[in-house]
Amino acid sequence: MNAIGVLVRKEAGEVLMSGRGLTWLLALSGMLSVFTLLLVSNTELSLLDNAQVVYDMVGLVTALGALLALILGADSVAGERERGTLVPLLLTPLSRGQILAGKLGGLLIAWGVMYVLALPYLWAVGSTGQNMTDAMVVLAVLGTPVVLAFAFFGMGLGAVLGSLRSTLLTGLVVLILSASPLLLGPSLRQATVGRAFDAVNPFSGALNAYDAVIIDSQTLIAQAGHWLTILAWTGLALWFAVHGFKRVSR
Amino acid sequence: MRPFTATVLFVVLLATAAGSAQAGDVSVSLEPAPGNPSAPRMGDRLHFHSVIQNQGQQAVDGLIAWISLVQIDKGREQPMDLEDWSAHKAVTSASLAPGAKLDTDWPMRLIQAGHYRVVISAVSRNGVGLSASPFVDFEVLPKPVVESRRVLPVAFGVPLLVIGAMLWRRWS
Amino acid sequence: MLIDMQHVQLSLNDAPVLRDVSLSLGEGEIYGLLGPNGAGKSTTIAVVLGLLSPDAGQVQVLGQDPLVQPVAVHRQVGVLPEQNGFYGWMTGSDYLAFFARLYGRPHDAEAMRALMAQVGLAPRDGQRIATYSRGMAQRLGLARALVPQPRLLILDEPTNGLDPRGRREIHDVLIELSTRHGVGILLCTHLLDDVDRLCQRIGIMVEGRSVVEGGLSELIRSGHSAARFRVRLREAPPADTRRPTGVSFIRSEGEWWIADVDPSTQPEQAWRELLFLGWPIVEVVRAGGGLEDLYLSITEQRTAA
Numbered sequence: 155m156n157a158i159g160v161l162v163r164k165e166a167g168e169v170l171m172s173g174r175g176l177t178w179l180l181a182l183s184g185m186l187s188v189f190t191l192l193l194v195s196n197t198e199l200s201l202l203d204n205a206q207v208v209y210d211m212v213g214l215v216t217a218l219g220a221l222l223a224l225i226l227g228a229d230s231v232a233g234e235r236e237r238g239t240l241v242p243l244l245l246t247p248l249s250r251g252q253i254l255a256g257k258l259g260g261l262l263i264a265w266g267v268m269y270v271l272a273l274p275y276l277w278a279v280g281s282t283g284q285n286m287t288d289a290m291v292v293l294a295v296l297g298t299p300v301v302l303a304f305a306f307f308g309m310g311l312g313a314v315l316g317s318l319r320s321t322l323l324t325g326l327v328v329l330i331l332s333a334s335p336l337l338l339g340p341s342l343r344q345a346t347v348g349r350a351f352d353a354v355n356p357f358s359g360a361l362n363a364y365d366a367v368i369i370d371s372q373t374l375i376a377q378a379g380h381w382l383t384i385l386a387w388t389g390l391a392l393w394f395a396v397h398g399f400k401r402v403s404r
Numbered sequence: 405m406r407p408f409t410a411t412v413l414f415v416v417l418l419a420t421a422a423g424s425a426q427a428g429d430v431s432v433s434l435e436p437a438p439g440n441p442s443a444p445r446m447g448d449r450l451h452f453h454s455v456i457q458n459q460g461q462q463a464v465d466g467l468i469a470w471i472s473l474v475q476i477d478k479g480r481e482q483p484m485d486l487e488d489w490s491a492h493k494a495v496t497s498a499s500l501a502p503g504a505k506l507d508t509d510w511p512m513r514l515i516q517a518g519h520y521r522v523v524i525s526a527v528s529r530n531g532v533g534l535s536a537s538p539f540v541d542f543e544v545l546p547k548p549v550v551e552s553r554r555v556l557p558v559a560f561g562v563p564l565l566v567i568g569a570m571l572w573r574r575w576s
Numbered sequence: 577m578l579i580d581m582q583h584v585q586l587s588l589n590d591a592p593v594l595r596d597v598s599l600s601l602g603e604g605e606i607y608g609l610l611g612p613n614g615a616g617k618s619t620t621i622a623v624v625l626g627l628l629s630p631d632a633g634q635v636q637v638l639g640q641d642p643l644v645q646p647v648a649v650h651r652q653v654g655v656l657p658e659q660n661g662f663y664g665w666m667t668g669s670d671y672l673a674f675f676a677r678l679y680g681r682p683h684d685a686e687a688m689r690a691l692m693a694q695v696g697l698a699p700r701d702g703q704r705i706a707t708y709s710r711g712m713a714q715r716l717g718l719a720r721a722l723v724p725q726p727r728l729l730i731l732d733e734p735t736n737g738l739d740p741r742g743r744r745e746i747h748d749v750l751i752e753l754s755t756r757h758g759v760g761i762l763l764c765t766h767l768l769d770d771v772d773r774l775c776q777r778i779g780i781m782v783e784g785r786s787v788v789e790g791g792l793s794e795l796i797r798s799g800h801s802a803a804r805f806r807v808r809l810r811e812a813p814p815a816d817t818r819r820p821t822g823v824s825f826i827r828s829e830g831e832w833w834i835a836d837v838d839p840s841t842q843p844e845q846a847w848r849e850l851l852f853l854g855w856p857i858v859e860v861v862r863a864g865g866g867l868e869d870l871y872l873s874i875t876e877q878r879t880a881a
Contacts, residue, residue, distance in 0.1 A: 155677070157677070157678050157680075160674065160677040160678055161678070164663070164674055167665070167666075168663070168665070170569075171573060171665050172663075172664070172665040173570065173573070173574075173665070176566060176569055176570045176573065177570075179566050180563060180566045180567060180570065183562045183563045183565075183566050184563050186559075186562070187558075187559040187560065187562065187563055190555045190558065190559045191555070191556075191559050193555065204447055204547075205447070206488070206515075234661075237661040238657070238659040238660055238661025239661040239662065239663060240661075241627075241655075241657050241659070242655070242657070242660075242661075242675070242720065244627065245625060245627075245650050245653070245655050246650060246675065246678040246679060247647045247648075247650045247651035247678070247679060247680075247724075248647070248678060249646075249647055271562060271566075274558045274561075274562055275558055275559075275562070277554070277558070278554040278555045278557075278558040278559070279554075279555065369488075370491075403622060403627040403628050404622055404627050404628075404657075573665075576702075
């Protein structure tokens with residue numbers, strides 16, 4: 155196994171084998187369970203159109219995935235620095251690029267685990283199977299770059315700010331800002347500024363694509379515009395992570 | 405007027421009214437599409453077809469026709485927000501020549517169970533009244549969307565799986 | 577030369593941290609880097625390791641510029657930083673194997689056991705690092721520094737958290753590494769006993785400058801530093817602030833005063849002059865003369881200046 159692979163395995167181990175990582179996965183599965191139990195216990199919610207339920211679930215998985223990715227990304231740099239485990243890593247015969255690639259690989263595996271954890275929930279609520287497969291595919295294709303964008307952002311922020319607390323605070327504010335169009339009413343979203351923000355916001359892009367594929371039964375190919383917007387943000391966040399990590403000294 | 409004559413007149417008027425209604429020069433008809441399911445359920449799609457005809461001698465300018473949906477279950481009467489039901493909520497025409505017709509298909513996705521009434525309304529820029537189609541009533545049957553037999557094992561099982569992993573890690 | 581550092585300067589956030597630092601370390605040498613807190617020792621180590629870029633000066637580590645060839649340098653350097661963290665969820669063996677893989681070294685269980693035995697670390701089978709004592713963690717950190725079979729070891733407070741027997745064991749390991757394997761060791765510590773026992777050469781830093789560098793024995797013997805005396809006074813010294821040249825009174829300890837006399841000044845001449853100025857001197861005793869006095873006199877002089 156090459157050095158990057160060794161590092162990926164360690165990073166993935168931090169998520170899957172450490173108490174901290176498993177606690178976060180428990181929190182994720184707990185939130186998904188609460189949502190699905192609400193669906194069963196509440197008459198109104200349980201009569202929601204099936205596609206709507208699947209859409210809501212996919213949106214929730216993406217949001218939770220982005221939140222967890224932000225936390226893990228921040229912890230992989232700022233957290234390790236505070237715990238004193240980053241410097242020994244920087245002093246190994248690995249380039250900064252290799253170390254970063256290892257950490258990114260670990261975060262990708264963490265998202266993979268979250269995605270796999272979410273699949274039983276999608277199966278459980280997608281009882282008639284309408285667009286359930288499409289939902290799983292669109293979550294993988296569009297949800298992954300959204301989640302990775304926040305992971306890269308957390309890493310870059312951790313490298314620049316240094317403190318885990320500052321990194322998490324700043325990252326959460328940005329995450330909430332990204333999600334803010336979803337909290338606005340339809341009329342505000344239809345205003346010029348709202349539409350402009352919607353067009354460039356990766357979160358909105360993903361949710362609009364989910365709506366189109368899961369509810370309106372459009373094809374995945376037709377979501378290329380949303381996908382490109384999201385990829386642009388992911389690329390920007392990756393540049394931020396690479397640039398910030400190069401400057402980490404101790 | 406003798407009762408018999410009044411009755412005949414009334415029947416003729418009624419027969420004329422069936423299938424179309426008119427106010428002024430614009431008539432609007434509405435019928436369910438032949439391919440609609442006979443017992444539609446939540447999640448199904450219905451289609452309605454309307455024909456808007458200019459029955460006057462003058463062109464009708466600035467014509468707007470829109471679809472309205474109301475729930476008519478007793479105690480739950482309310483107009484419905486078509487946000488999730490239909491993306492096609494209105495049709496316009498800059499000018500409808502005398503005798504010309506505007507055919508429109510109105511697709512609809514059934515979001516909620518209950519009894520409903522749909523109607524097409526039309527106004528024009530130079531018209532003085534509202535033209536409305538006859539009502540079309542339909543019932544949407546409920547469908548259990550989320551099966552508790554599937555949800556409960558997953559909702560409890562997945563977190564238990566993660567807890568199991570934590571305990572195994574702690575004690576191994 | 578394993579480390580050749582000449583007149584390095586560095587500012588961080590517009591504040592000068594290193595003003596003029598020079599340091600050289602050869603093969604098989606143990607070099608003690610001393611200085612008060614905030615002197616710039618950790619920053620100097622960061623520059624040696626290529627983690628910080630100096631504003632001026634030259635740095636060569638193992639014949640290479642650590643900024644230009646960091647990977648090549650890191651491949652042959654083992655480091656025990658002061659803030660020493662671990663992955664608590666791993667076992668010690670797994671942890672060392674992880675780093676061994678990164679360094680491209682043997683990482684089988686046998687090799688890891690040998691490494692742990694070398695530093696006197698004997699955890700229970702499967703014991704996670706999170707349950708290690710402080711001393712065990714320190715030994716694990718040292719074992720990690722030895723994973724690359726380095727030519728150069730940089731150790732920041734390596735005996736932190738160890739009891740006297742543990743410290744002695746680590747000393748023996750370091751001495752063997754330097755004498756038998758020619759490993760150069762840069763030792764950064766506040767424990768002067770460790771320096772006394774281990775180091776052939778030392779460098780003392782004060783406020784970002786290398787003040788003194790050289791062989792430990794020579795520095796102590798040559799009077800490079802001021803001679804320290806304890807002077808007992810019958811009563812408080814006179815208000816007259818004149819002093820003979822070359823005499824510095826550092827502090828008072830009750831009726832005794834600690835005084836340093838420059839190497840260029842004859843102590844007896846200094847006492848005669850003080851008596852002439854009215855100092856009620858009762859007794860003068862020579863104080864120490866070892867590394868502690870050397871260190872204290874140099875750092876206090878420089879700080880006072």
